Amino acid sequence: xxxxxxxxxxxxxxxxxxxxxxxxxxxxxxxxxxxxxxxxxxxxxxxxxxxxxxxxxxxxxxxxxxxxxxxxxxxxxxxxxxxxxxxxxxxxxxxxxxxxxxxxxxxxxxxxxxxxxxxxxxxxxxxxxxxxxxxxxxxxxxxxxxxxxxxxxxxxxxxxxxxxxxxxxxxxxxxxxxxxxxxxxxxxxxxxxxxxxxxxxxxxxxxxxxxxxxxxxxxxxxxxxxxxxxxxxxxxxxxxxxxxxxxxxxxxxxxxxxxxxxxxxxxxxxxxxxxxxxxxxxxxxxxxxxxxxxxxxxxxxxxxxxxxxxxxxxxxxxxxxxxx
Amino acid sequence: xxxxxxxxxxxxxxxxxxxxxxxxxxxxxxxxxxxxxxxxxxxxxxxxxxxxxxxxxxxxxxxxxxxxxxxxxxxxxxxxxxxxxxxxxxxxxxxxxxxxxxxxxxxxxxxxxxxxxxxxxxxxxxxxxxxxxxxxxxxxxxxxxxxxxxxxxxxxxxxxxxxxxxxxxxxxxxxxxxxxxxxxxxxxxxxxxxxxxxxxxxxxxxxxxxxxxxxxxxxxxxxxxxxxxxxxxxxxxxxxxxxxxxxxxxxxxxxxxxxxxxxxxxxxxxxxxxxxxxxxxxxxxxxxxxxxxxxxxxxxxxxxxxxxxxxxxxxxxxxxxxxxxxxxx
Ligand SMILES: Nc1ncnc2c1ncn2[C@@H]1O[C@H](COP(=O)(O)OP(=O)(O)OP(=O)(O)O)[C@@H](O)[C@H]1O
Ligand SMILES: Nc1ncnc2c1ncn2[C@@H]1O[C@H](COP(=O)(O)OP(=O)(O)OP(=O)(O)O)[C@@H](O)[C@H]1O
Ligand SMILES: [Mg+2]
Ligand SMILES: [Mg+2]
Numbered sequence: 001x002x003x004x005x006x007x008x009x010x011x012x013x014x015x016x017x018x019x020x021x022x023x024x025x026x027x028x029x030x031x032x033x034x035x036x037x038x039x040x041x042x043x044x045x046x047x048x049x050x051x052x053x054x055x056x057x058x059x060x061x062x063x064x065x066x067x068x069x070x071x072x073x074x075x076x077x078x079x080x081x082x083x084x085x086x087x088x089x090x091x092x093x094x095x096x097x098x099x100x101x102x103x104x105x106x107x108x109x110x111x112x113x114x115x116x117x118x119x120x121x122x123x124x125x126x127x128x129x130x131x132x133x134x135x136x137x138x139x140x141x142x143x144x145x146x147x148x149x150x151x152x153x154x155x156x157x158x159x160x161x162x163x164x165x166x167x168x169x170x171x172x173x174x175x176x177x178x179x180x181x182x183x184x185x186x187x188x189x190x191x192x193x194x195x196x197x198x199x200x201x202x203x204x205x206x207x208x209x210x211x212x213x214x215x216x217x218x219x220x221x222x223x224x225x226x227x228x229x230x231x232x233x234x235x236x237x238x239x240x241x242x243x244x245x246x247x248x249x250x251x252x253x254x255x256x257x258x259x260x261x262x263x264x265x266x267x268x269x270x271x272x273x274x275x276x277x278x279x280x281x282x283x284x285x286x287x288x289x290x291x292x293x294x295x296x297x298x299x300x301x302x303x304x305x306x307x308x309x310x311x312x313x314x315x316x317x318x319x320x321x322x323x324x
Numbered sequence: 325x326x327x328x329x330x331x332x333x334x335x336x337x338x339x340x341x342x343x344x345x346x347x348x349x350x351x352x353x354x355x356x357x358x359x360x361x362x363x364x365x366x367x368x369x370x371x372x373x374x375x376x377x378x379x380x381x382x383x384x385x386x387x388x389x390x391x392x393x394x395x396x397x398x399x400x401x402x403x404x405x406x407x408x409x410x411x412x413x414x415x416x417x418x419x420x421x422x423x424x425x426x427x428x429x430x431x432x433x434x435x436x437x438x439x440x441x442x443x444x445x446x447x448x449x450x451x452x453x454x455x456x457x458x459x460x461x462x463x464x465x466x467x468x469x470x471x472x473x474x475x476x477x478x479x480x481x482x483x484x485x486x487x488x489x490x491x492x493x494x495x496x497x498x499x500x501x502x503x504x505x506x507x508x509x510x511x512x513x514x515x516x517x518x519x520x521x522x523x524x525x526x527x528x529x530x531x532x533x534x535x536x537x538x539x540x541x542x543x544x545x546x547x548x549x550x551x552x553x554x555x556x557x558x559x560x561x562x563x564x565x566x567x568x569x570x571x572x573x574x575x576x577x578x579x580x581x582x583x584x585x586x587x588x589x590x591x592x593x594x595x596x597x598x599x600x601x602x603x604x605x606x607x608x609x610x611x612x613x614x615x616x617x618x619x620x621x622x623x624x625x626x627x628x629x630x631x632x633x634x635x636x637x638x639x640x641x642x643x644x645x646x647x648x649x650x651x652x653x
Binding site for chain 2: 052053159161162189190191192193194195197198201216218219220222223224225226242243246256257259260261262263264265266267268269272274275276277278279
């Protein structure tokens with residue numbers, strides 16, 4: 001069970017990328033990937049992050065563990081603001097902050113054996129001897145349910161689910177406190193997804209881990225998270241307990257997102273709220289509420305000022321003028 | 325309603341190296357009624373796309389080959405058609421939407437030109453009428469400003485918009501059968517909901533039959549009347565979606581449904597897992613293709629492949645556990 005002490009506090013966090021326009025000699029474009037988001041992740045909690053492609057989920061995850069430098073804002077981790085840490089200072093906390101990537105195929109070095117991949121972080125970040133590292137490596141294999149005899153095989157000899165286990169073992173090597181799980185099961189076959197999900201849940205209990213769990217599959221996020229945040233165009237629109245947000249979604253965007261989930265429950269078919277149009281470009285954000293261009297309840301004020309994320313009932317926050 | 329498409333004992337194989345031949349589709353039989361939507365579900369590599377490509381006769385040859393069977397469309401065997409005749413069927417009576425719309429839209433022609441030419445060819449309309457029909461369909465697909473869109477190129481549109489143009493192209497020629505191969509897999513959920521909604525609406529208006537391929541059982545529950553579950557090239561179970569999801573008969577179907585968290589699954593409840601991984605088609609076990617991963621496996625399952633049985637209520641299943649019904653292949 002999650003404790004009520006924050007492990008990570010993100011405050012007014014933003015990340016803007018500069019990217020060149022496709023046209024020759026074109027202007028520089030600013031991609032506003034994450035815009036002024038603030039939230040806490042409690043110790044031992046799983047916070048789910050959902051939203052459509054390009055809404056800034058991965059960028060948020062990478063900021064939290066400082067794989068990216070924020071444009072502005074602060075990240076309080078365990079009492080320290082790591083937002084402006086230099087590369088050297090980050091190395092000091094790197095052990096505690098890890099990530100599991102979506103694509104188990106490209107995230108592993110094809111020329112390294114499974115054991116070397118898993119123990120590489122130990123080589124970089126600890127003074128352990130080779131024997132100690134090997135021993136730790138075998139223990140990690142055991143934790144993630146990979147047979148010992150796989151240790152000296154190369155990534156291409158493994159299936160997708162097995163590779164994802166290698167990625168998880170590697171993330172665990174330094175005994176981290178916090179892991180960003182960036183779509184860890186999206187690339188896997190259905191029959192293998194649940195194996196990996198069960199493993200992620202089991203490891204959290206065993207090692208008191210705190211997770212940020214990013215996924216497209218909203219059923220998966222609901223199943224695995226204590227709380228869920230909904231992102232749209234770089235902003236958090238709503239955040240609440242996972243049961244609450246699926247049962248009583250408040251934001252019009254959350255309502256349509258949840259109604260759009262394909263579910264195998266043939267007995268309880270839900271009413272769809274179909275959204276019109278496409279997501280606007282993050283290089284050209286709408287004024288005011290980022291969702292107002294597609295919102296069925298849009299009022300004049302919605303295009304004027306961006307609503308803040310506000311608590312409307314205990315533990316349930318929403319950024320929408322309907323609830324002011 | 326009559327059978328629009330009836331596939332009998334279809335086997336499609338690929339030569340994977342000098343000595344090895346794999347059966348991507350192994351002795352498959354199924355049908356689609358007029359106006360009906362049949363879903364084909366299964367994990368990656370189970371033979372869904374190859375089934376669709378076989379019906380369209382677009383299996384790359386070599387290395388692929390339709391090794392046997394019949395594909396009856398309105399009673400006539402498409403496998404006996406000449407190349408010319410088949411070309412007229414494709415995009416006419418049967419049209420197909422692919423997962424990645426860019427592979428089937430030509431980047432150098434405007435959307436309007438591609439739509440109009442296809443309508444002129446298949447519906448034998450003049451240019452003017454074809455253009456009108458194209459605009460009408462773009463409007464039906466809720467594409468804003470359709471007249472201006474006709475003059476744009478595919479790369480100027482988002483993934484969801486391109487997929488809508490593809491659907492427009494597929495449906496504007498008034499096909500009797502639409503084959504949709506993962507038409508929404510690459511899209512976000514809200515865009516997926518838009519597109520599925522449109523496919524269902526147009527299919528109902530035009531009374532088009534649909535073969536809907538997906539690996540997402542949630543999508544099946546939304547769009548299909550009946551479904552086929554494929555595993556390693558074989559049909560394991562077939563039946564009306566509601567009955568099948570309520571009471572799956574094959575251990576593989578049971579496993580798939582149990583492995584996906586439903587919205588109603590309580591947090592932390594351990595998910596059912598199917599042990600192991602999908603086998604390589606060149607190394608299938610001797611008996612039932614699923615026997616190495618099945619938690620209800622018996623001795624006989626390792627010895628021979630179970631026959632498909634037709635049960636009393638229109639369902640079919642390939643499993644030795646089920647002994648009632650009639651053996652059909
Ligand atoms: N290094 C970068 N340079 C420029 N733009 C970037 C960079 N990384 C991300 N972006 C842009 O920032 C936005 C947010 O991207 P991000 O990867 O965080 O989205 P996401 O929510 O994880 O999407 P997905 O679900 O597709 O993984 C996108 O518009 C993306 O194109
Ligand atoms: N051109 C080809 N050459 C060789 N083998 C092929 C070819 N096309 C398909 N196959 C094989 O046939 C089998 C079935 O492939 P198919 O594309 O039908 O799978 P699928 O069910 O559509 O999977 P996915 O969900 O990944 O699209 C696979 O084992 C695949 O490797
Ligand atoms: Mg991402
Ligand atoms: Mg396919």
